[in-house]
Amino acid sequence: MQTLDFQKMENIERSTSRKKTFYRWLLFITLGIFALFYLAPLYVMIITSLKSMEEIRQGNLMTLPGEIIFDSWKTAWSGREGIDAGNVFLRPFFWNSIKMVVPAVAISTFFGALNGYALTKWRFRGDNLVFLLFLFGCFIPYQAILLPMARTLGLLGISNSISGLVLVHSVYGLSFTTLFFRNYYISIPDEMIKAARIDGAGFFKIFFKVLLPISAPIIVVTVIWQFTNIWNDFLFGSSFSFGEAAPIQVALNNMVLTSTSVKEYNVDMAAAFIAGIPTLLVYVLAGKYFIRGLTAGSVKG
Amino acid sequence: MFYWLQKNLPKIAIAPSFAVILWFVYGFVLWTFYISLTKSKMLPRYEFWGIEQYFRLWSNPRWFNAVDNLLIFTVLFVAICLLIGITLSILLDQKIRAEGFLRTVYLYPMALSFIVTGTAWKWMLNPSMGIEKLFTDWGFTDFTFDWLVNRDMSIYTIVIAAVWQSSGFIMALFLAGLRSVDDEIVKAAKIDGASLYSIYITIILPMMRPVFMSSIVILLHISIKSYDLVIALTAGGPGISSDMPAVFMTQMAFHRSEIGLASASAVMMFLTVLAIVVPYLYSELRRQDANT
Amino acid sequence: MATLKVSNLTKNFGNTQVLKQINLDVSDGEFIVLLGPSGCGKSTLLNIIAGLESVDEGEILIDEYEVNRVEPKDRNIAMVFQSYALYPAMTVRNNVIFGLKQRKVSKEQIEKSLKHFSKMLQIDQLLDRKPAQLSGGQRQRVAMGRALVREPQIFLFDEPLSNLDAKLRVEMRHEINKLHEKLGTTMVYVTHDQVEAMSLATRIAVMNEGIIQQIGTPQEIYDKPNSVFVADFIGSPAINLIEGTFSKDGNAPCFIPEQQNDDVKISLSGYSFDSEPKDGQEIIFAFRPEHINLPDASIKSQLSVELKPSLIELTGYEKEVSFEFYGNEITGRLPRHIDTELGKTISLSLDLSEISIFDRASTMRI
Numbered sequence: 028m029q030t031l032d033f034q035k036m037e038n039i040e041r042s043t044s045r046k047k048t049f050y051r052w053l054l055f056i057t058l059g060i061f062a063l064f065y066l067a068p069l070y071v072m073i074i075t076s077l078k079s080m081e082e083i084r085q086g087n088l089m090t091l092p093g094e095i096i097f098d099s100w101k102t103a104w105s106g107r108e109g110i111d112a113g114n115v116f117l118r119p120f121f122w123n124s125i126k127m128v129v130p131a132v133a134i135s136t137f138f139g140a141l142n143g144y145a146l147t148k149w150r151f152r153g154d155n156l157v158f159l160l161f162l163f164g165c166f167i168p169y170q171a172i173l174l175p176m177a178r179t180l181g182l183l184g185i186s187n188s189i190s191g192l193v194l195v196h197s198v199y200g201l202s203f204t205t206l207f208f209r210n211y212y213i214s215i216p217d218e219m220i221k222a223a224r225i226d227g228a229g230f231f232k233i234f235f236k237v238l239l240p241i242s243a244p245i246i247v248v249t250v251i252w253q254f255t256n257i258w259n260d261f262l263f264g265s266s267f268s269f270g271e272a273a274p275i276q277v278a279l280n281n282m283v284l285t286s287t288s289v290k291e292y293n294v295d296m297a298a299a300f301i302a303g304i305p306t307l308l309v310y311v312l313a314g315k316y317f318i319r320g321l322t323a324g325s326v327k328g
Numbered sequence: 329m330f331y332w333l334q335k336n337l338p339k340i341a342i343a344p345s346f347a348v349i350l351w352f353v354y355g356f357v358l359w360t361f362y363i364s365l366t367k368s369k370m371l372p373r374y375e376f377w378g379i380e381q382y383f384r385l386w387s388n389p390r391w392f393n394a395v396d397n398l399l400i401f402t403v404l405f406v407a408i409c410l411l412i413g414i415t416l417s418i419l420l421d422q423k424i425r426a427e428g429f430l431r432t433v434y435l436y437p438m439a440l441s442f443i444v445t446g447t448a449w450k451w452m453l454n455p456s457m458g459i460e461k462l463f464t465d466w467g468f469t470d471f472t473f474d475w476l477v478n479r480d481m482s483i484y485t486i487v488i489a490a491v492w493q494s495s496g497f498i499m500a501l502f503l504a505g506l507r508s509v510d511d512e513i514v515k516a517a518k519i520d521g522a523s524l525y526s527i528y529i530t531i532i533l534p535m536m537r538p539v540f541m542s543s544i545v546i547l548l549h550i551s552i553k554s555y556d557l558v559i560a561l562t563a564g565g566p567g568i569s570s571d572m573p574a575v576f577m578t579q580m581a582f583h584r585s586e587i588g589l590a591s592a593s594a595v596m597m598f599l600t601v602l603a604i605v606v607p608y609l610y611s612e613l614r615r616q617d618a619n620t
Numbered sequence: 621m622a623t624l625k626v627s628n629l630t631k632n633f634g635n636t637q638v639l640k641q642i643n644l645d646v647s648d649g650e651f652i653v654l655l656g657p658s659g660c661g662k663s664t665l666l667n668i669i670a671g672l673e674s675v676d677e678g679e680i681l682i683d684e685y686e687v688n689r690v691e692p693k694d695r696n697i698a699m700v701f702q703s704y705a706l707y708p709a710m711t712v713r714n715n716v717i718f719g720l721k722q723r724k725v726s727k728e729q730i731e732k733s734l735k736h737f738s739k740m741l742q743i744d745q746l747l748d749r750k751p752a753q754l755s756g757g758q759r760q761r762v763a764m765g766r767a768l769v770r771e772p773q774i775f776l777f778d779e780p781l782s783n784l785d786a787k788l789r790v791e792m793r794h795e796i797n798k799l800h801e802k803l804g805t806t807m808v809y810v811t812h813d814q815v816e817a818m819s820l821a822t823r824i825a826v827m828n829e830g831i832i833q834q835i836g837t838p839q840e841i842y843d844k845p846n847s848v849f850v851a852d853f854i855g856s857p858a859i860n861l862i863e864g865t866f867s868k869d870g871n872a873p874c875f876i877p878e879q880q881n882d883d884v885k886i887s888l889s890g891y892s893f894d895s896e897p898k899d900g901q902e903i904i905f906a907f908r909p910e911h912i913n914l915p916d917a918s919i920k921s922q923l924s925v926e927l928k929p930s931l932i933e934l935t936g937y938e939k940e941v942s943f944e945f946y947g948n949e950i951t952g953r954l955p956r957h958i959d960t961e962l963g964k965t966i967s968l969s970l971d972l973s974e975i976s977i978f979d980r981a982s983t984m985r986i
Contacts (some may be wrong), residue, residue, distance in 0.1 A: 043691060058419055058426075061412075062433050065492065068448040069436075075451065087462040088452065151337035152464040159344060159609075164353045166555050166605045170577045170594040172356040174363065174587055178372070198352045201345050230337040259441030262574075266582065274441040280560055285446050292451055303444040310439035314409045314432055317439065318500055512705035512778075515672050520719030520766070521693030534709035 038303070076100060076297035082290055099291070100194040100292075103282070103298035115285065117301055120278035124258060127189050127274055132253045139204020139249060140242060145232050146205070148220045158209060164202030173266050180267055187268045195267060196257045203256075204249050207320070211245035212238070234280035244316075245300035251313055255306045275302050356540055357598060364592040370585035380410070381592035391593065394571045397483050401572070403549040404487045405494075407606075409547055410540075412491065413498025418528055420499070421506045431503070435496035442493070446560025449489040450476070453561075482570040484561050489561055494550060498543050505539040506532065545608045573597055622683045622696070622773035622806055623648050624669065629678035631664055638664050640830045642678070651800050651807045655817040656827035657853070662810045663778055665827075669808060670776055671695050682774065689865040693722070698767035699776040702783060704759045706751040706766075713747040714887040716765045733769045741765050741795075757788045764799075777809040781816060793819060814854050818842070826850045844976065848983040851906055851976060857940055862905040863980060875905045875977075877946035884946060890921030890972045895986055901978035909940065911971040912952035921972035927952070928965045 071088050076099050078092040119205030146158050176195060177186065184189035214215070223233045264274040273281075279302045283295045310317050333340075357379055367377045385391050414433055420427055437445065452458045455474035463471040475481035509532055517527045555574035558564055564571040564579075581590035626644040630637065639661045646652050646738040654662040667673040669680055671692035679686050687695050698719075706715050713734065720730045738744040741761045751759055760780060767775060777796070781789045797820055800807055811817055817824050818838045825835045826849075834846045845851035851859045864877040867885065873896070884906070897903055915924060930949070931942035939954050952968070960966060979986045 030475070044689070054419055054422060058416075058424070058430055061416060062430060065433050065437060065496065068452055068492065071452055072448045083457065087465045088458060089462055117605070137373075142342050142345050145338040146343040151339055157342065158535075160346075160354070161349055162609070163605070164349055164449070166549060166601055167353060167357065168594070168597040170574055171360050171598040172371065174533065174591060174596070175356040175359040176352070176505055177582075183505075198348055201349060202353075205345065215463065229334065230341065242475050255439060259443075261441065261443050262578075265559075266578065276441050276556070280443050283450070283560070284563070292403070292454075292457070295447060296451060299444045299447040303440045306439045306441070311432070311434055314435070318435065321438070321497055322498060322504055349966060510703055510705060512701040512703050513707060515667075515670075515692075516699065516705040516766070517707070517718070518672065518695065519670060519692045520770075521697050522718070526722070531707050531709070537709075538745035 031096050043300060061328075071298045072300055076103075076293050076300055080289070080293060085108070096293075099293035099297040100301070102294045103301055115278055115282040117275060117278055117282070120273055120275045121301070123189055123272060123278075124275040127192045127196065128254060128257045131193045131200060131257050132250055134193075134197040135200030135204045135253055136246065138201055139206075140208045140239065140246070141234065142201070142205040143208025143210075143212045144238055144314055146209050147215075148217065148233075148238075149230070161202050161205045161209075165206060165291075169199070169262055173262075177267060187270065189268075191267055192263060192272075192274060195263050196260070199263075200253050200257070200317055203252065203317050207245055207249045208242070209250070211242070215241070229234075244319075247313065247316045248320045251316050253311055254309060255317070258306050360591045360598075361595050363588055364595045366588055368588040368591070370587070372587065377588075381588045382596075384589055385592045388589075390568055390571065391576055393568055393572075394573045394576045395559040395572060398572055400483055400552075401487055401490070401554065402548065404484070405490050405551050406544060406547045408487070408491045408541060409498050412495040413543070414502050414533075417502035417506055420503055431500070431543070433537070434499055437493040438497050440493070442556030443560045445489055445493050446557050449485070449492070450561050453485050453488075471579045476562065477566055479566055479569040481547070481568060486558055486561055486572075488568055490550075490554070490557055493557075496546065498547070501539055501543055502536065505536050509535060541611075543610065545604060548604050549601065552597055621754075623681075624774060624806060624808065625679075625681040625684075626665070626669070627679040627681065628667070629668065629675065629680070630666060631673065631676050638830050638850070639668075642832060644825060644829075644832065646806060646834070649804045649806055651809065651820055651822045653809045653811060653821035653824045654827055655811060655814060655824050655853070656814055659829075660827040661830040662812075662827050666699075666776055666778055666808060666810045669774075670697055670699055679919070680900060686948040693719075696770075696773045697776055698770045698772040698774075698924040699778065700760075700763050702779040704751075704763040704780075704783075706759055706762055708751055708958050709904045711748050711750055712743060712762050714752070715762060716743075716747075716752065716769055719766065719770050733771070737765050737768045758786050760784065760792055761795075764796075766813055773806065773960075775805055775807040777807065779811050779815070781811070792843060796820060809937075814856070818854070820856065820984065826853060828853075843974070844985070846985045848906075848978050851978070855908055857909050857951045857953070859906050859908050859976075860945075862946065862948050862950070864903065864905060866899065866901045866903045866977075868899040875903065877948075879906070879947045886923055887921075887972070888977070891975060893977070893986055897977075897979065903986070904978040904980050904983075906976040906978060907970060907974065911952045911974045912943075912968050913954065913970040913971070914948075914958060915967065919969070919971050919973070922969040922974055924967065924969050926965050927968055929960050929962055932960055932962065 041298060074090075074092055075083060075088075077095045077097070078086070078090075079096055079098075082093060103117055104121075105118050123125070134160075142161070146154050180186035180191045180193060180194070183191075183194075185194065220233055223237050228236065260274065261276040261280065264277040265280070267320070268277065279298050282298050349438065354419060362374075363372055364381050365376055365378060366373050367375065367380075383573065420430060424430070453476045454460075455477050458473070460471060460473040463473070475485045514527060517531055522530070554572050555578065558570060558572050562570040564575045571587050574597065577590050577593045577597070579590075580586040580593065584590075624644070624646040626642050629639055629642040631639040642661075642665060642722060644652075654665060656662050660708075664673060668675060671687065671690060675688045680688055680696075682695060706712075707718065710718070716738065717730050717734055720733065725733075735744070736749075738747060741767055743758065743761050746754060746758060746762070751762070754762065763780070780796075781792055784792060793816060794811075800820075809816075809820060821838055823835055823837055824841050826833045826841060828849050834841060834850045836844075841850060842854055842940075845854065845859075848861065852861070862877055864875050866888075866981045867874055867876050873888040873893075875888055875890075877884055877886070912925075915922065925942040925945070927945065929941045929943055934956065938956050939955055939958070939960065941952050941960055943950050943952060954960065954968075958966075958982055977986055978984060
C-alpha cells in the first residue's frame with residue numbers, strides 16, 4: 028500500500044501544468060496549420076479570380092489583387108461579346124444543371140422514401156434480399172453500366188439531353204435514397220404504424236399522413252446528399268451529353284481545357300468558383316445535415 | 329381482388345424501383361459482362377468470343393500502367409487519409425472552442441466536385457506560376473515543383489488533391505467514433521494512471537476497429553472510381569503517366585471504339601469492388617445479427 | 621487507510637452553482653454514502669474527490685494533505701463506475717492490471733496481486749475473456765478487481781449497482797459490505813437508492829441541490845431527519861406529512877391539523893423540541909407508516925385513532941394500507957393478520973414518541 032509523498036506531489040503538480048500548456052499550444056498550432064492547408068486552394072481560387080492576368084503573371088499564388096476586378100467572373104458566367112463567341116461560358120450550363128438536378132433529386136428522394144417505408148414497416152418475403160440488392164447498387168463502379176446506358180439512352184431517343192441525365196441520376200440515386208430512408212425508418216417505432224392500421228389507415232395513407240410528416244430530418248439529409256452528388260457529377264455528364272445539353276461540371280472542364288488563345292487563369296478560377304458555389308453554400312448553411320448524410324451512408328445500420 | 333391488392337401493396341409500391349434497379353444495375357452489369365466476352369469494337373457484336381478480351385486487357389501496357397498507378401495511388405491515398413483523419417479527429421476531440429468552425433473547414437472540400445478541386449489544384453500546382461513561383465518569390469530560388477508535368481510524379485499530384493478532398497470525411501467518421509466512447513472509460517484510465525497518449529493508443533483506438541473498417545472500404549471505393557479528379561487535374565497525363573483504370577475504360581469505350589476491351593476493364597473494376605464490399609457487408613450483417 | 625476532508629467546497633458549471641460550500645469529514649475506515657436525487661451534485665462531488673473535476677473554491681484533503689491540483693493517478697484512490705468502464709479491447713487480466721502496469725509495478729508483484737484479488741472476487745476463471753463476453757455481475761466484479769489491486773487508501777463508488785437487476789443488486793451489495801468489513805478501507809459511495817445507503821453506510825450524507833442536508837448514521841437519519849426533504853427521501857413507503865399549526869394550549873403544546881371542522885388537538889407533550897415554535901406557527905407533523913399500529917399498552921404516548929382504509933396493498937408479510945387522516949391521505953404498515961376491509965373503520969393508535977415536527981416555512985426540524 029502506498030501513502031502520499033508530500034514533496035513529490037508538489038513537484039509533480041508544477042511540472043504537469045507546464046507540460047499541459049505546452050501541449051495545448053502545440054495543439055492549436057497543428058490545428059491551425061491544417062486549417063490553412065484546407066483553406067489555401069479556396070483562398071487562391073478566389074483571389075486569382077479577382078486579379079488581372081497581368082497581376083497573375085507578375086505576382087504569385089498568394090499576392091493579393093491590387094485592384095479587385097470582377098471581369099473574370101463576368102467572362103466565366105456569360106462570356107465576352109464578339110470575338111470569343113467560340114469560348115465556353117457557364118450560364119446556360121448552370122441552368123442545364125438546375126434543370127437536371129431538381130427533377131432527379133425529387134424523383135429519387137420520393138421513391139427512396141417509399142421504398143424505405145415499404146421495406147421497414149411492411150415485412151414481406153424476400154425483403155432483406157431486396158434491400159441488399161438496393162444496397163449493393165450504391166457500391167457498383169459506374170464504369171460497369173456506362174456502355175449499356177449510352178445505348179439505352181440512344182434507343183430511347185434521349186441521349187445527349189437533360190432528360191436523359193435526369194433518368195440516369197434518378198435511377199442511380201435510388202440505391203442511396205432507399206438506404207437513407209430505410210435506416211431512418213427502421214428506428215421509428217413500428218407501434219406508430221400499427222396504431223394507424225388499427226385506426227383504419229391503409230398503406231399509402233399511412234405513408235403520406237403518418238410517416239412523411241415526421242421525416243423532415245432525413246428528407247433534408249437525402250436532398251442535400253443527392254443535390255451535392257448530382258450537381259457535382261462529371262462522369263455521367265461527360266459520357267451521356269456533350270455540347271449544349273451538358274451540365275455545369277462538364278462545361279467547367281471544357282472551359283479549362285480549351286483555350287483559343289492565351290490561358291486565362293483568372294477566368295478559369297472564377298468559373299471553378301461559380302461551379303462550386305451552390306454545393307458550397309448548401310454545405311455552409313446546412314452543414315450538419317451534410318455530415319449526417321456522409322455518416323448515415325457509411326455507418327450502415 | 330381488392331383484398332389481394334391491399335395485401336400486396338407494399339410489394340407493388342416497391343416494384344417499380346426494384347425493377348429499375350434490376351434492369352439498370354444488375355441487367356446492365358450483366359450486359360457489360362457479356363460484351364466483355366465478345367469481339368465488339370465500335371458496335372456491340374454478340375457472338376461469344378470467350379475471355380480473349382481479358383487476355384488482350386492484361387497484355388495491354390496501358391492497362392498495366394493504369395493498374396500500377398491505381399495501386400500506388402490507393403496505398404498512398406488510403407494511408408494518408410487515415411493518418412490525417414485520425415490525427416485531426418483526436419486533436420479535435422480535445423474540447424476546443426473552435427471545434428465547430430474547424431470541422432467545417434476540414435470537411436468543406438467534400439462539398440466540392442472533383443472537377444472544381446482538380447481545377448483549383450491544377451492551378452496551385454502549375455509548374456511555373458503556382459507553388460513553385462510562390463516559393464521562389466519567398467526566397468527559395470532553387471525550388472522546383474513541376475510534378476504536374478513530370479511523368480514520374482504526376483500520379484502523386486492526384487494523391488495530394490484527393491487527400492485534400494477526402495481526409496476531412498475520415499476525420500468526421502473517426503470523430504463520431506471517438507465521441508461514442510463512454511466517458512467513464514476515460515475516467516477509469518486516468519485513475520489507473522494512463523497518460524492521454526496511452527489512453528488513445530491502448531484503449532480508444534482499438535475500440536475504433538469498426539470505424540477503421542468502414543473508412544478503408546469507403547476510401548478503397550473512392551479510389552477505384554477515380555475518374556473526375558484525374559480528368560480535371562492531369563487528364564491522365566502527361567501522356568498516360570497518371571492514367572487510371574476508370575480513365576482507361578472511358579477512353580477505350582468512347583474514343584477508341586474498343587467497347588469489348590472497355591467492358592473487360594469495367595468488369596475488372598466491378599470484380600475488385602465486389603471483392604472488397606461483399607466480405608465487408610457480410611461481416612457487418614453478421615455482427616449486427618450477433619448484437620440483436 | 622486515509623482520512624478525507626472536504627472543506628468549503630464550491631463548484632460551478634457555467635452559471636449554475638452545482639456544489640455550495642460543502643463540508644465533509646470522513647474518518648479512517650468509514651463507509652460514507654452520498655445519497656440524493658439526480659442532479660443533487662453527489663457525482664460531481666465524487667469526481668472532484670477523485671481529481672477528475674477541478675475545484676472552484678475550497679479544499680480537498682486526503683490524509684491532511686491538500687490534493688486540489690494532484691492528478692487522480694497520484695491520489696492513491698480507486699473508483700468503480702456505474703457502467704463498469706472496462707476497457708473493451710482488453711482481456712479481463714489486462715483490464716485488472718492496467719493500472720499496475722502504468723505504475724511500473726514489478727511483474728511478480730502484479731501476478732501476486734492479480735492472483736490474490738481475482739480469487740477473492742471469484743473472477744480467476746475469467747481472466748482471459750473479454751468484457752463483452754461477461755455478464756453484468758461478472759463485469760462489476762472485474763471493475764472491483766481493477767480497483768482492489770491498486771490497494772488504494774480510498775475507494776470511490778459511483779452508483780455501481782444501478783445497472784444490475786434487482787436480485788444481483790442485493791448480492792453485490794452484500795459483497796461490497798463484506799469487502800468493507802474485510803479490508804477496512806475508507807469508502808465513499810454515491811447512490812440515489814436509500815436502501816443501499818441504509819444497508820452499507822457507517823454514515824450517510826443526504827444531498828440536495830448542491831448542499832449536504834444532513835450527515836449522520838443511518839439510524840439517526842431515519843429516526844431524526846433534520847428536514848422535510850430528508851424525512852421524505854428516506855424510508856419506503858414515504859413518511860406521512862400533515863400540515864397544521866402549533867398551539868400552546870395553556871401549558872400543553874399540541875398540533876392542530878389544517879382544515880378541520882372539529883376541534884382537533886393532538887398532544888405534543890411527549891416530543892422534545894429543539895426550539896419550541898410560537899403559538900400559531902405553521903408546522904408539519906410527520907410520522908412513519910410503521911408507527912401506526914394496534915393499540916399497545918406498553919407504548920407511553922399514543923394517539924388513538926379510528927381510521928377507515930381506502931386502499932389495501934398486500935406486500936407478502938404485511939399490508940400497506942392507505943387511510944384518511946384529518947383530511948390527508950396517509951399510509952400505514954400493518955401486520956397481515958389484522959383484519960382490514962375497505963371502508964370499515966378500525967381502531968389503531970399512533971406512536972407519538974416517534975414523530976417529527978418541522979417548521980412549515982423553513983422545512984427544518986424543530
